Amino acid sequence: MITNKKIAFIGAGNMASSLIGGMITDGYPAELIYAASPTRTRLDILEEKFAINTTQDNHFAVAAADIIILAVKPQLMGDVCSHLAEQxxxxxxxxxxSIAAGVTVERLQSLLADNQPIVRTMPNTPALxxxxxxxxxxxxxxxxxxxKTIDQIMMAVGKTCWVDNESDLNTIIAATGSSPAYFFLFMEAMQESIIGMGFTQQQARELVQQAAAGSAELVIQNPHIDLATLRQNVTSKGGTTAEAIRTFEEQGLRETVNTAMQAAVSRAEAMQKLF
Ligand SMILES: NC(=O)c1ccc[n+]([C@@H]2O[C@H](COP(=O)([O-])OP(=O)(O)OC[C@H]3O[C@@H](n4cnc5c(N)ncnc54)[C@H](OP(=O)(O)O)[C@@H]3O)[C@@H](O)[C@H]2O)c1
Structure with missing residues (x-):
């Protein structure tokens, strides 16, 4: 890992904390990391846990660092960047x-400077x-x-996918930013069905979560087997799984998924105009 850059986090919330935790676990020197936020509560926790530098002054953190990670809510990005630019x-x-959803490079450059080097990122909740x-x-x-440096920082909390066109980030939002909720919805629907068949909520949750985690692990551990084959491998002809899969297909699951993902992309495009 490249570990000679000073990194400042503007915002010390959930996402900044997980990135800092991941970097420290990966061996990034704590003395090169700064976190800034208006209140001390989260800063104190970060300082105690990771021994990083903390400050309530964004300008101090920015002046100290080589790389600045903007980790505030999208609606605050305008204020935070214009204060920096003014002062x-x-x-x-x-x-x-920037790790904020919906704030474009063009918008950030208009707030900071026309030629400001910017990496716009879209992490997702499992980074936590x-x-x-x-x-x-x-x-x-x-x-x-x-x-390379930014790739390594983000790899501390998972995997990375670089895109050549900024608009492709909207596809990534639909594919990974929003998709944990799709999986939760599917798990929720399964849980409700299992409860309907007489199991307790806790039992149903455990059955669903174990099946989901195990299936994801099978996908991860078999990169050479495509997803359709993995599915077919557990679908015996005339069996119970085949019956359930036939029902999903007949009810148009694939089309629903595609329409839902297109809707997420459209919403991401519209949200770019808000911040
Ligand atoms: N959480 C996720 O899974 C996730 C996923 C993808 C993208 N993101 C993006 O990540 C960004 C941060 O999300 P989060 O979940 O980490 O939010 P969060 O937990 O609410 O943290 C936001 C942080 O910003 C600080 N802050 C507020 N005003 C500030 C200012 N003027 N200057 C400096 N810091 C300020 C807050 O400080 P106080 O606590 O002192 O108010 C807090 O530490 C958002 O833009 C979000 O879109 C998050």
């Missing part, structure tokens, strides 16, 4: 990484348990070395 020039030329999937898009000003 400091220390940041110019430094690499900014180091099983994330992050989509990333670099502005043309970002160097290859910086791309």
């Amino acid at each position: 400091s020039s220390d940041y110019r030329g430094k690499l900014f990484v 348990v180091q099983k994330g999937m992050t989509g990333l898009f670099p502005s043309p000003e970002v160097s290859d070395e910086d791309i």
Whole structure:
């Protein structure tokens, strides 16, 4: 891991905390990490847990760092960046990484500076348990070395997928940002069905979660077997699984999934205009 860059997190919430935790576990030196947020509560926890530098002053963190990770809510991004631009020039030329959904590179450059190197990323919630999937898009000003560094930081909480077109981040939002909720919905529906057949909520949850985790692990451990084959391998002709799968197909599951994912992409496109 490249470990000579000072990294400042602006915002010290859930996502910043998991990234910091992942970096420290990966051996990133704590003294090179800074976190800034308006209140001390989360900063104190981070300082105690990881021995990183903390401050309530965004400008101090930005001035100290080589790379600035913007980890505030999308609706705060405008305020945070314009305060920086008004009160400091220390940041110019430094690499900014945004993890906020829906805030475009163009918007960030309009707030900071036209040629500001920016990597826009789209992490997902499983990053909180180091099983994330992050989509990333670099502005043309970002160097290859910086791309490597950011890749390693995001790899600390899962895997990464770099895209050449910023609009592809909207597909990533539909594919990985929103999709934990799709899986939760499917699990929820299964749980309700199992409860309807007489099991307790806890039993139903355990049955579903174990099947989901085990299926995901089979996918991960068999990268050479495509998903359709994995499915066919557990679907004996004339058996119970075949009957359930036939029902899903007849009810148009694939079409529903496709329509839902297109809807997520459209919403992501519309949200880009909000922030
Ligand atoms: N959580 C996820 O799974 C996830 C997934 C994908 C993308 N994201 C993106 O990640 C970003 C952060 O999300 P989160 O879940 O980590 O949010 P969060 O837990 O609410 O954390 C937001 C942090 O921003 C701080 N903050 C508020 N105003 C600030 C300011 N003016 N300057 C500096 N820091 C400020 C807050 O500090 P106080 O606590 O002191 O108010 C808090 O530490 C969002 O843009 C979100 O879209 C999150």
